[in-house]
Amino acid sequence: MPEKSMTKKKYNFKEALYLIEILRGLGVTIKHFFVRKKFAINYPEETLHIVGNTQQTMKVMDKDAQKLIDRMEVTMNYRGKHALLVDGDLGRCVACKMCETVCPFFAIYIEPEESPDPRKERSPRIFEVDLTRCAYCGYCVEACPENAITMTSFYSLVARQRPELSIQKKELRTVIK
Amino acid sequence: MPTFEIDGKKITVGQGVTVLEAARSQGIEIPHFCYHESFKSGGLCRMCLVEIEKMPKLQTSCTTVATEGMVVKTTTDRVKQARSAILEFILTNHPLDCPDCDQAGECVLQEYSHKYGPDKSAFREPKELREHIQLSEHIAYDPERCIMCERCVRYYRDVVGTEELAVMQRGAHSEITTFPGRQLDYGYIGNIADICPVGALTTKDFRFKERVYNLRTTETICPLCEAGCTIYVDAKKYTVYRVRSRNKNLTSLHEHPNRNVTALYPKVFIDAILRSSFICDDGRFGYKKAIENGAIPGPINRYEPENRTWNNVISLVAQKIKQAGSKVGGIVSPFATNEEAYAFLYLLKYISGTNTIGVIDFPGAKEFNGATKLQLRKGSQSPNLKGIEQIAGALGIKITPVEEVVASKPELLYVLGPTLNRMDAYTEKIGGIKFIVLQDFKASAFANNVHVVMPGFNFAQKDGTYTNKDGKVQRIRKAVDAKGDARNDLDILTDIIYNISGKKLGSFDNILGLMVKEIPFFNGADAAILTTGINFRKAAGRLW
Amino acid sequence: MVDYITVAIYTLMSVLVFVLILMTVAFLTLAERRVSAFMQDRLGPNRVGPWGLFQPVADGLKFIMKEDVTPLEANKVLYTVAPLLAIIPAMLTFAVVPFGHDLFLHGRVINLQIANFNVGILYIFAIASMGIFGIIIGGWASNNKYSLLGGLRSASQFISYEISMGLAVIGILMVYGSLKLNDIALYQGSLWFNAVPKWGVLVQPLGFIVFLVSVFAETNRVPFDLPEAESELVGGYHTEYSSMKFAFFFMGEYANMITASALIATLYFGGWQVPYLHNIGFIIPKLGIVHLQQWLVAIIEVLSFVVKVGFFLFFFLWVRWTLPRFRFDQLTALGWKVLIPLGILNIVITGALIMLRII
Incomplete structure (x- = not known):
């Protein structure tokens, strides 16, 4: 095993004295104390705008977080509540169970059926996402072969009772409006 | 006995063996769709092309008989190119919607596309989409998915013999149909869903129910007649999703001991395979009859309604059996396993001293309409009748009809299920009997009129x-876990025996060992082989 | 004869100071969180009351409501006594700190100081070193290895820095020639070269630095908070403490900070002194006199003291959110190899300057 060695940095007199460097550090902190950038959001009073439509593809991500905060917008690639996309009146999902299979938390439950619509063969009779189990990892979106499931920037996921957080096909389809 | 070379390996095979079969026996994989060991090769799919020296064109290995001095190559660039081109042609109209298709996960085309297929297709035209056709009430046919291997057509021609299916139209429009206005006869139709290499033929029973890769496959025996066909049960958690046929011990034709090397398809051989490769529709679609579950959530005690735990019920039954002495009437269902029957008869013979037993009568398994070559059903719908007869004979117990047992008015009547509603006819005749015990997994009219019901397992649970x-x-x-508070029937019986006499019979393999030792009929049944289940298919003789 | 009115006034004053210190401690906890948040571009607690001002009340309530856990194997008596030992000396030290000069009321002279001892500085050293017992005993009585390590670290740290602190203070004593804190504050009002106030920081710059660093170590504040180093020792000496016992340790630490700030202000920044302000008003050499009422002068002096102490309290927080924690060998090396020699050097230089009559 090769021997690892570390050479200690040689300080010049100014640095070795510490005091000047400490003062510089104090300068940095006091600068932030008086001139603050806004990052935190006072949630119930201030809310972020959910921008864009989940139907459209992802916009170019904003690199500068400060710009987004100034505009009070959620990033487009934020992984929030799920949605099932619809082409016109025809749901895209074919109940292939890819998302159910890939989900590491068993948060998705699907029961397929013969589609009542002649344009496709099968569709989900039950499509249920348990948000209390979901960790918003986005694997389901990755796995979907039909691009049917996406994650919206809808972030306010609160409910008074657990069953309300188990969202069904109907709600998943309307969330994109 | 021709000796020839395949992929640089010199091998000697029997007369009339095809190149494909020879390659399989050597572990060399030649991809194929239309070849099936149960019927004649057609050379239809062209997937099994191999290069043979001194032959100008590639040959279909499934129809080429191996001859002396042949030099076969299966991995040359020409062969690879041909496979890729064939797959490209097959996929011109085959939709690439594997998520929609039930076959995904066990689809031969899917697997070969991964292994041998081209990256992209030269065809830019839209694929022709067609509605699915109902070939019978149990089978749906998707013409767009069909790759025209004609396995199903040849199955009906060579195996069933009724020739109900045929290919209509030509070229890209060709499809498999029945004669106009007819549907397939019920009997052996389910097998065509099994042998279809793609998702064109699906059973209504399983269509769009569950992905195959989510199912756990268990090797077991069909319980619906005395033939005892070997089946796979595909299940997930508590639910059985489908039953498939299991090709017993044949991994390839070549290994079969009865192989007659002088003829390509000898009669004896085909019969042997037919019996092993296919199952009837009663077994495939009727399994639900034998596994309905959940009707009895836990032990029922109508004698002392407040004592409903397993311990209470078992000690009550044990106490009653002890009191009744030799006046115990026993009725056993032929759905009980050998071990359960042994334990039950042991209880009657050595603990109570009863010398007769009633066996529930199930109707005979009737053969299906039509003059089919395939006749798989045997005897009555009682899978273990033979076993019970043998054990009763060995223990010196006389088998009588159920009526006699009921009519003799015993002090205690013990019915070992599953009765599958066959005891309902006796509901009124049991009036005078003081104490009736029933072991069954399913509620019935009879179960509502007995004193103690102990919920047991169905065949897929034990x-x-x-x-x-x-x-x-x-x-x-x-194959599946039991829901609720049901218990293994064998454990219930051994617990009762232990409670009365203090003798421990042990678990099912111990009892099987006991039977092998004591009953001549079971001699040679090696408990170890039967219990491990890994090598049992290779065991000789009666053991499968 | 006992002057009851004087006794009553000083009693009232001590109670007032006690309450004020506790109030300051409470709001210091809030200030710590808000200041740290601001320095990190965050918001800090702002939910309870306007600007989060009632947060200390909520915290206090929480401390009272929480279950008071005593470990099974702990020494019950010492475990209970330790938090008291931590907070009481911190409070007592403040007794000798002057927060104003004299107030003349109805012919009565009132020292704005609870007790004007003639051994003021020695009293401070004596009492402040009692505070360390709370930490050591608390760490030992918890019967927890982390607590014990915290307590031991605290002890060795205290020994190291008590010396350099004493050496730094000797310089002050040499210059002002008194142990009384009020006198020291008073002398800092005299002018140097008839122009500049003779504040300790100007006549003793080296001593000030040594004293400042030592005070940080004495109060267990970052960068010298090794006794409670969260990342190494869970919670240090107060790992096992909960509820009000923990709150006492917490309050003790902040009370120590207030006392330390007051000492720095008194010894090196003129205490209650405002430059050029005397009993009769501002006297600026060569420019003239601004006459003020005596009570107004007293108020200005007290305010001046409060502002100075406030600045140093802020300075404590400021340093905490700027510097990382020292390693323990670095801490002792700094104490023994740097600060003590510097303290001795300071004494020599001060002596020389006094000989040369520069100060």
């Missing part, structure tokens, strides 16, 4: 052995 009409001892395996 381990054990069945003896078929030919005398083969075959293993059934646990």
